[in-house]
Amino acid sequence: MSRPDRGLREQVYILEVLRGLGVTFRHFFVNLWRHGLRLLGLRAEPGAVTIQYPDEPAVLGRRARTRHRLLRRVDGSPRCTACLLCETICPAKCIHITAEESPDAAVEKRARSFDIDIGMCVFCGHCVEACPVDAIHMDADQVELASYTRSGMIWDMKSLMKENP
Amino acid sequence: MMLLAWSAVKVGYALGFGLGLAGFLGWVERKQSAVLQDRIGANRAEIFGWRIIGLFHPVADGIKLMTKEDFVPQRVLRPFHALAPALSLGCCLLCLAALPFGGEVEAFGRNWNLQPLASPVGLVYVLALLGLGVHGVVMAGYASNSNYGLLGGLRGAAQMVAYEVCMAAILAGPMFLYGTLDLQEAVRWQGRLLGGILPAWGVFTQPLAFLLFLVAGTAASKRIPFDLPEGESEIVGYHVEYSGMKFGMFMISDFIENIVVCGLGATLFLGGWQVPFVDLSGIWGAIVMFASFSLKTCALLFLLMQVRWTLPRLRFDQLLDLGWKSLLPLSLANFLITVWGCYLWR
Secondary structure, X not given: OOOOOOOHHHXXXXXXXXXXXHXXXXXXXXXXXXXXXXXXXXXXXXXXXXXXXXXOOOOOOOOOOOEEEEOEOOOOOEOOOOOOHHHHHOOOOOEEEEEEEOOOOOOOEEEEEEEEEOOOOOXXXXXXXXXXXXXXXXXXXXXXXXXXXXXXXXXXXXXXXXXXX | OHHHHHHHHHHHHHHHHHHXXXXXXXXXXXXXHHHHOOOOOOXXXXXXXXXXXXXXXXXXXXXXXXXXXXXXXXXXXXXXXXXXXXXXXXXXXXXXXXXXXXXXXXEOOEEEEOOOOOOXXXXXXXXXHHHHHHHHHHHHHHHOOOHHHHHHHHHHHHHHHHHHHXXXXXXXXXXXXXXXXXXXXXXXXXXXXXXXXXXXXXXXXXXXXXXXXXHHHHHHOOOOOOOOOOOOOOOOOOOOOOOHHHHHHHHHHHHHHHHHHHHHHHHHHOOOOOXXXXXXXXXXXXXXXXXXXXXXXXXXXXXXXXXXXXXXXOOXXXXXXXXXXXXXXXXXXXXXXXXXHHHHHX
């Protein structure tokens, strides 16, 4: 690995110090000016890139998908047919389904219970890809899934089908 | 009685200046770094919903440090472990006494000297006490009975001794020019004008010494880029075994050392309490003197704070090289040039 040569200018160091100070002073005064303008209520570019998260909404990637949701049929029953494809493909092994017989003969099978351990989920989205009947989706902009207990992180079918957690 | 009251007032404003500014510096340190790094900085401490751009954070810090458990590890050398922060803080608080916050003013039929400790050897006094501050650092490192603390203390000793030597050699130039060791006299000397337009401030008559002084001063007060005794990312430093207000005392003494160095810089290089082209007298004169001195000190503090957030830490051999191989020869050269200049001009 070769390093750039240090000429006299770099070795004297004081000139480079002044150059560095120039950069930080420029940032300091430009940001101070913008802060001041905004304090006076004038429209100006923000003086900081900070997002004050709990006060301001988090800024997520447009393609970020987080909260799982189970969809329903037109008649309101869950679309899931308990084929276990999502459970099989899940790399984190966080989906647990127990199947039962469906009263609808055309469907044959349905889920008796459908639990997702959000605490173990890696949010890869494979379950959504794998589902043949489009029963599971992931929502955007919902990242506030925290809970004070481990058991609170396990979502059952009821909460997975709710509009809001 | 009158004299006693006046002494108390002087002690009051000298200590108030140092400690108040030290608390304020804690806020400046956070906010200035935040603004120059495009951040917002600490802004959460609030009293009755008031936040005032984070100004309550130093208060919150103080309360936190005082109410925290003062944990003393079992195998430290107890008396020295407790003495070290007091020694550190005491030495730099005593330095504040010699700073000329103002000149002598006539008021109420008396002559008032605004310098708390008027002494013909003020500069020697300040340098001696700054030098004594090393003992606090070394004692803390040794008494901690911890290798990291000891490393920090030894680094501190090597660094501060090297830079105290440089400091004395650097200040020899201006002192020779002013012809005195009395800080008040030095400020008065800078009141004259060069060629009728330029105030004879040390920064114009001794520019090289000013630059070297800033470097040596930063090193003597252990600030980045010379904060090797602390070096929080490698050894944590001499105060690694301290907690609560004992750690707080080290931190405050760092800030106060910085204030003393900047005050000394303002005194010797920026004309102290002088305001160019204005003759100050009376009570208002005293207030303007105080304001002028504070403003110059704060300007230097601002500059050093900016340097602190601009430069990376030096390696230890680079630090000693800079001290012994660059700073010392340059300061001696500066002294020689000053002496020859004074001889030729007279």
